[in-house]
Amino acid sequence: MTRPRATVVSLNQRIRDDIEARIRSGEWPPGHRIPSEHELMARYGCSRMTVNKVLSMLAAHGVIERRRRAGSFVARPHPHIESVALDIADIPLEVTQRGHDYRFQLLSRRKRRPRRGHGPEMQVAGDGSLLVLQSLHLSDSAPFALEERVIGLAAVPQAQQQPFDRIAPGSWLLQHVPWTRAVHRISAVNADAEQARRLQVEAGTACLVIERQTWRGEQPITYVRQMFLGEAYDLVARFAPGRPARRD
Structure with missing residues (x-):
């Protein structure tokens, strides 16, 4: 008997999510x-074709390595992989760890093609479309950060089914989509009129902007631009020989 397509897709995703969760947790190093x-x-009570499809997808994304006659193994970091000087922080966790109440507002959500000439968007989209999310992070009901994020639907098709009305997109990605490489860009800007309105400050207020793009293997996952009020946020990266950088 042929399974309905929706059931097959759901089972594929469940197996993939379970394997990736074990890898992220360190259970499978x-x-x-x-x-x-x-x-x-x-x-999982499924066919060999289903298992093979999931493993092939994980291998294509650089999560696992498949070796002929030996089996599949959790991928080791590439010796030339870029290290991040700043960890990818979970804003809700940061806010609560500072002793404040966190809240999240999804301001807009739409699916579109990448903007022509916008390098990061074109990389993340690949041959597909983007899910574009504009959000506001709040600390004790006051604006903490304004965020615009694009997610590549070719890399993360399950994002289309997420409402993102209760969980911030960045938190969801950290929980469900392992990344292997990230690039940060930090700059200082003055908020324009629309940004100032969202952040409840005067136009021209100094802000800290973090732009970040992440990959899984060779496939781009997401690009995000986060704007923080300059007087309310700072970054400290701690370094030690032979140890990864840590962000406070």
Whole structure:
């Protein structure tokens, strides 16, 4: 009997999410051998074709490595991979750790093609479309950060089904889509009239802007531009020889 398409897609996603969750949690560290196709078939009650499709997708995204006659293994970091001087922070967690109440507002949501000439958007979109989300992060009901994010639907098709009305897009991505490389760009700008209105400050107020693009393997996942009030936010990166940088 042929399964309905929706059921197959749901099962594929469930298996993929489960494997990625085990990798993110450290249960399956780099180099760990993933259960064989037959073991995964028994675990999830599915066909070998379904398992093979999921493993092929994970390998294409650089999450796992498939070795002929040896099996599949959690990918090890590439020796030339770029390291991030700043961790990818979860804003809700940062706000609550500072002893404040966090709230999130989704200001707009739409699906569109990348803007012509906008390099990061064109990279993230690839041959597909973007999910564009404008959000406001609040601390104790006061604006904390204004965010515009684009998510590549070719890389993260499940984002289309997420309403993002209760969880911030960045938090959801950190929980569901492992990244392997990130590039940050930090700049100081003055808020224009619309940005100032959203942040409840005067136009021209000094702000800190963080732009970030992330990849999984060679596939771009998301590009985000976050604007913080200059007087309310700072960045400190701690470094030590042989240790990754840490952001306060």
